[in-house]
Amino acid sequence: MKKKLISRRILLNSSLFVMLFGFAVAVFYPVVRFLWPPRDAGSGGSQTIFIPLNELGVGDAKMLRFQGTAIVVVRKENSVYALSAVCTHLGCIVKWERENNRLFCPCHAAIFDLNGNVLGGPAPRPLPTFQAKIVGGRIVVGDA
Numbered sequence: 804m805k806k807k808l809i810s811r812r813i814l815l816n817s818s819l820f821v822m823l824f825g826f827a828v829a830v831f832y833p834v835v836r837f838l839w840p841p842r843d844a845g846s847g848g849s850q851t852i853f854i855p856l857n858e859l860g861v862g863d864a865k866m867l868r869f870q871g872t873a874i875v876v877v878r879k880e881n882s883v884y885a886l887s888a889v890c891t892h893l894g895c896i897v898k899w900e901r902e903n904n905r906l907f908c909p910c911h912a913a914i915f916d917l918n919g920n921v922l923g924g925p926a927p928r929p930l931p932t933f934q935a936k937i938v939g940g941r942i943v944v945g946d947a
């Protein structure tokens with residue numbers, strides 16, 4: 804009969820240690836992330852976003868985070884639009900409606916065009932827009 808290489812006590816202690824360590828990580832990781840958020844969270848954030856053209860088809864939209872806020876980038880045939888995705892009424896996230904060629908807020912039915920103008924609903928102001936252009940094979944949002 805072979806001799807046991809590891810005793811039951813060592814195995815149980817090791818298992819208990821691994822479980823306690825995993826529990827401690829699961830508890831403290833969110834607390835640490837809350838106390839020390841990533842640098843680009845908040846009002847700063849990236850000044851320029853590059854999106855490969857093949858990632859966004861004509862008529863499609865992409866939701867991104869830019870300068871600390873949610874934005875929606877919409878590609879048309881020869882142009883591209885970047886707007887805040889935060890509704891100016893009460894702050895819900897607007898959705899791109901390709902079939903209607905508009906941005907729609909599902910909360911109280913505000914409607915915006917691609918320039919951010921209010922077409923309907925309770926939104927008091929247009930959506931803020933951001934500089935966006937197609938350069939080479941990429942969509943560039945921001946300063947570049």
Ligand code: FES
Pocket residue numbers: 890891892893894895908909910911912913924925926
């Ligand atoms: Fe968008 Fe009210 S939050 S219409």
